[in-house]
Amino acid sequence: MKKAKELIYMTRDEVKKAIEDFPVAILPLGATEQHGHHLPLGVDIFLAEGISRKLSERTGAMMLPSLPFGYSWVWRDIPGTVSLQQHHVESVIKDVAHSVSRYGIKLLVLINGHDANNASMKYATRELMDELSLPVIYLFYPNLQLRMQEYCETPSWHGMIHACEFETSMMLALKPELVDMKKAVREYPEQPKLYGKSGISLGEISKSGVYGDATKATKEKGEKMLNVFIDEMEEMMLEAYKEKICLSHI
Template identity: 30%
Template sequence: MIPNSKSIELKYKTWVQIQTYLTKSDLVIVPIGAIEQHGMSCPLYTDALLAEYFALKVGFDNNVLVSPTIAVGDSLIHLNFPGTISLKPTTLITVIKDYINSLYIGGFRRFLVVNGHGDNYGCILAAFSELGNELSGMRYFVKDFWDFPSFREIMQTEFGDSNGGHADATDASILLAIDDTLVNKELLSNEFAKVSYWISRDLVNELYTKSGVINANQKLASAVIGDKLITEAVNGYSKLLNELTK
């Protein structure tokens, strides 16, 4: 997705190359996403793909290593939709802890976590809370890509209240900007839940969604808007990287 991204991807390096990198920097970018339904128009890999894309773009622009994506997240509520793969929150916390601890043992101390799935956020913070108690000298940011003020301003301006749920026009717009073959435009949906309270998985199709889209109008999506959103997310993450280097 990012030309020449192999130059900053940890998985393509040898341990000797990592050792050399660590003599100059102990900073690494960690993308975390999910494999879950995103309506009838967008791929199961959407959350992981977006987290990975932003991580690689920011890493390449700033010459910072990017670790392999933790692709599976907490997607329990979407398991009624075929293809969704989920970890329990307790499992995800353990996975993140083991993953980050491995990087820490290898010499990394500064972590920028690019999160692409909202339900992961609490698990990530819980994992880092425990890691922060167990490990010394660690610095980190955990940030959802949609949580930068300038990013949210574009979402509100372009989509208004028809955005911000699940599988929304924001996700679809960014996918269109990255590679429009990833989106089946003819199947973009507009669907809002019947209730506002949280429900158990057996009630998802009855009260939340038939298509998989929840509280969003995907039909407002466009690649032009996606490009604007990408710019704001990349700029936001780059500023966080600069903070971590201080």
Template identity: 40%
Template sequence: MSKVLEWGNLTWPEFVKARKTTNIAVLPIGAIEEHGPHLPLNTDNVAADAFARLVCGQTGAFLLPTMPLGQVWSLKRFPGSLTISNDTLKAIIRDLSESLQMQAIKGLILISGHLGNMAALKEAAREVQESLQFPVMYLFYPSLNEASKGVMEAPTSHPSIVHADELETSILLSLRPDVVKMDRAVREYPDYPADFDVVPTFWDEVNESGVFGDATMASKEKGDAIMRRVVDKAVELVEHFKKAVNQTND
């Protein structure tokens, strides 16, 4: 793995030199939201940054500073959670894409540690593609479902929720074990109402601890096994993206 090109730590002459070898930038995007009693409020930020560093180290892409706020509607009433709107998040991506384009960057990869951001990132990527002809890829732990099969032991609490449970806690134990307080991990399986998937529902209405599953079953070994496959898939997608971008610009 090569040294990571951290955009914010380069001087401008260093940036100009580095730009001769890469024209792709990676933006980690997280959120500030509750993650139970055992994970910090900035869990999605530290995970997105650590994940993006692994990808940048293998692909040579520039690593941008982590965008620390995201769309957190479902959990915004939990103590400590902060949220911005989808429109704000989309506007940030559009403005950043224009700025990157001015710096001769040919493509942007968004790596989100927070699933709630993905709708806005997908819309932003479409808008940037149409308005600027600037390609944007958006990733959230690619191949996560396949990677977790046979590794996770506890049942999931909901098919579309990965939050402070065995899976997310294992990922954090792999990427940043220093932020995890496993002695505080708990197990909670909410009783979801029948209309949970089809009407807006604040998650504090169905959950007390902020853990959606069994965090006590998490381990670093499980997280390592999952992240090896996830990082491999992300690197594969980024390399494909780089090739497509450079063919377009030839």
């Protein structure tokens, strides 16, 4: 397998050659926030980076430095959290797109590891449609609920993933040295009636910071899900690139 093309380790000449070979850039999007007592605050960064790196290895796309902060308002009072406003995340995505479009990138792929970044990706992509000829696609664990049904033993907490069997399994596959399974717990907090309809936040309703059952996580589950996600993301990336190239010749 080829080595990932990570921008921060490349010279300007290497970047120029990489763009000539395959003009696609990947931007990993993460967050810095609590993930229970058994996982580090950088989970969303590590997962987005790990997937992006493997996609770069497979395709030759250039991997940009990851965005380490996202919209993490719900954990704002827990030590270590760094939260950007939602519209700031959107603005950073747009600025990155405008930057890479100037020197030959033909497709920007956003690989997200943090659920709350999805709104920023969506609206940034829509606005960029009217500003640039550079297409942008945004990916967050394709068919997530289906894959969890296939590979996880335990259900999600109302469709959400956070420090649970899913994320812990993914971390065991990508960064096992940062996972302390002795501290993994199971917690499905009761959902307040006004949750999602008021200012009640996740940080107020979970004692452990876990939403699900982290004790059932395994490296094997993580590796299986990781491979499926990467296959699906690679297919979508190449389809988007193919469409861009075809449209440019019309």
